[in-house]
Each structure stands twice: as C-alpha cells, then as structure tokens.
Amino acid sequence: MGSLPAIPDSMVESLRSSEHLCVLTGAGVSAESGLRTFRDALTGMWAKYDPMSLATPEAFERDPDLVTRWYDFRVGEGGKHTPNPGHHALARLEEWMTARDRGFTLLTQNVDGFHQDAGSREVVELHGTIRTWRCARCSTGYTHSGRPFDAYPPRCERCPDGVLRPNVVWFGEMLPEEAIERAHDAIASCDVFISIGTSGVVQPASSFGEAAGARGAKVFEINLEPTPLTARADASIHAPSGLALPLLVDRVTA
Ligand SMILES: NC(=O)c1ccc[n+]([C@@H]2O[C@H](COP(=O)([O-])OP(=O)(O)OC[C@H]3O[C@@H](n4cnc5c(N)ncnc54)[C@H](O)[C@@H]3O)[C@@H](O)[C@H]2O)c1
Numbered sequence: 245m246g247s248l249p250a251i252p253d254s255m256v257e258s259l260r261s262s263e264h265l266c267v268l269t270g271a272g273v274s275a276e277s278g279l280r281t282f283r284d285a286l287t288g289m290w291a292k293y294d295p296m297s298l299a300t301p302e303a304f305e306r307d308p309d310l311v312t313r314w315y316d317f318r319v320g321e322g323g324k325h326t327p328n329p330g331h332h333a334l335a336r337l338e339e340w341m342t343a344r345d346r347g348f349t350l351l352t353q354n355v356d357g358f359h360q361d362a363g364s365r366e367v368v369e370l371h372g373t374i375r376t377w378r379c380a381r382c383s384t385g386y387t388h389s390g391r392p393f394d395a396y397p398p399r400c401e402r403c404p405d406g407v408l409r410p411n412v413v414w415f416g417e418m419l420p421e422e423a424i425e426r427a428h429d430a431i432a433s434c435d436v437f438i439s440i441g442t443s444g445v446v447q448p449a450s451s452f453g454e455a456a457g458a459r460g461a462k463v464f465e466i467n468l469e470p471t472p473l474t475a476r477a478d479a480s481i482h483a484p485s486g487l488a489l490p491l492l493v494d495r496v497t498a
Pocket of ligand 1: 273279357371445446469485
C-alpha cells in the first residue's frame with residue numbers, strides 16, 4: 245500500500261481563512277472514477293484515434309458519424325462510473341464554505357457532470373457538457389438518454405437534415421459567454437485559487453492560476469506531476485486528487 249500524501253499546512257490555513265475560494269478542475273479529477281484523460285492512451289476501438297483530432301468542428305463537419313459515436317461512447321462510459329472521493333470532498337468543501345457565508349466557485353473543464361452528481365452546486369462548466377446535445381442546424385436542445393443512439397449521426401426531430409452534436413466546446417470554438425464571465429468574476433474576487441488535475445495547457449483555463457496569483461490570491465495545485473503552474477504555486481501536492489482532496493478537506497473542516 246502506498247503512503248498518504250503530505251498536506252502542506254499553508255494550504256490548510258489558507259483554505260480555512262479564505263473568504264472566496266476558486267477551484268479549477270480538469271480531467272485528472274475524474275481519472276480515479278475510471279474516465280480517461282485526453283493524454284492517456286485510448287483503448288479498444290478508439291485506440292487508433294487522437295481525441296484532440298475528434299474534438300473539433302472540422303472533424304464533425306468531415307465525419308459526423310465518427311465524432312457522434314465517440315461522444316456517445318463517452319456518455320456511455322460516464323454512465324458506467326460514478327464520482328470518486330475527490331469530487332465528494334469538493335462538494336463537502338463548498339458546503340462548509342457556504343455555511344459560513346464565504347464565496348466558492350468551481351470552474352471545471354470536465355464535461356462529464358460528475359461534480360454535480362457529487363453534490364457541487366456552484367459549478368461553471370467551461371467546456372460544456374456531454375449530457376445535453378443540440379441540433380447543429382436549428383439548435384433544438386436534447387437531453388441525452390444515457391443509452392446509445394439508434395443510428396449515427398443522430399438526427400434532429402424538428403429539422404430533417406439537422407445532425408445532433410454534444411453541447412461541448414470544441415478546439416477552435418468560443419467558450420460560453422456566461423461561463424467565461426463567471427470565471428473572470430471568480431478569478432477577480434478569489435483570495436485562494438486551487439488547480440486540480442489539469443495539465444494547464446488548454447487555454448484559457450491555463451492562465452487562470454497565473455491571473456489569480458498576479459492579483460494577490462494564494463495559488464495551490466494538486467496533480468500527479470508538475471505542470472506549468474507548479475513554479476508559480478505557493479504549494480503543490482503531487483498525488484492523486486481522489487486521495488489528497490479528502491485528506492485536505494478533512495483538515496480544513498475539522
Ligand atoms: N472527464 C472529462 O470530462 C474529460 C475527460 C478527458 C478530457 N477532457 C477534456 O480534456 C481537455 C484537456 O484538459 P485537462 O487539463 O482537463 O486534461 P488533460 O488530459 O490535459 O490533463 C490531465 C491532468 O490530470 C493529471 N492527473 C491525471 N490523473 C490524476 C489524478 N488521479 N489526480 C490528479 N491529477 C491527475 C495529469 O497529470 C494531467 O496533468 C479539456 O478540454 C477537457 O474538457 C474532459
């Protein structure tokens with residue numbers, strides 16, 4: 245059995261006294277739920293594809309069958325897994341903060357909906373969600389049933405030529421305006437910022453930690469390995485977030 249990660253006292257103290265905490269999460273937070281990050285090798289029928297090349301409007305335009313199958317597969321994978329102790333610890337931390345009338349914003353790049361499933365309330369989905377889809381032509385919205393579509397690409401019930409796409413933000417697309425505004429508000433008002441399970445290479449989220457730090461917020465990181473934010477952070481925990489977050493939140497809320 246591995247040893248438990250050390251939780252820096254400075255992190256615990258900063259969180260305990262924070263008036264507005266801003267948390268940014270990435271695919272690493274869901275890794276221990278069994279959902280693969282983009283940088284992990286894919287297995288099975290998807291092994292030969294680069295997910296980065298499937299997550300673009302051009303790929304959807306060129307091959308809607310392939311792209312909608314890939315997202316349908318990801319919805320199916322989500323249905324087979326559940327939030328892990330890291331998601332639950334963040335929901336617990338939010339509850340603790342809000343019970344004390346303090347601000348808490350969770351910015352996520354994840355599209356799996358696991359933070360909400362774990363009970364987080366103030367979640368800003370920067371990259372959208374795979375749980376709802378829309379017609380690429382008329383924008384009619386659909387909630388994914390969780391079961392595979394009958395045919396690919398899935399078609400709109402309202403307009404015969406319309407093809408459905410997930411409500412995610414693809415590379416090259418704009419982030420939802422409301423999400424980006426809420427993110428900027430949180431970064432402008434937080435006194436503590438924590439980046440968790442994100443490689444810090446996808447913009448604009450990769451600049452959030454730097455921006456919060458430049459304004460005077462304490463910056464922390466939890467990741468398996470160092471990232472571009474590590475050198476800027478006041479302290480880092482290099483360990484699985486599903487292990488580190490419950491330990492951290494236990495100490496903050498004790
Ligand atoms: N679950 C999801 O919703 C999901 C899954 C895959 C990719 N994505 C998308 O991937 C894009 C890439 O950005 P990203 O930074 O989120 O993901 P990423 O794949 O680029 O990076 C994942 C990061 O998590 C770290 N990590 C892996 N396992 C971890 C663990 N158990 N604990 C802590 N850290 C861990 C890795 O070291 C890496 O730095 C985003 O646009 C996001 O929307 C989302």
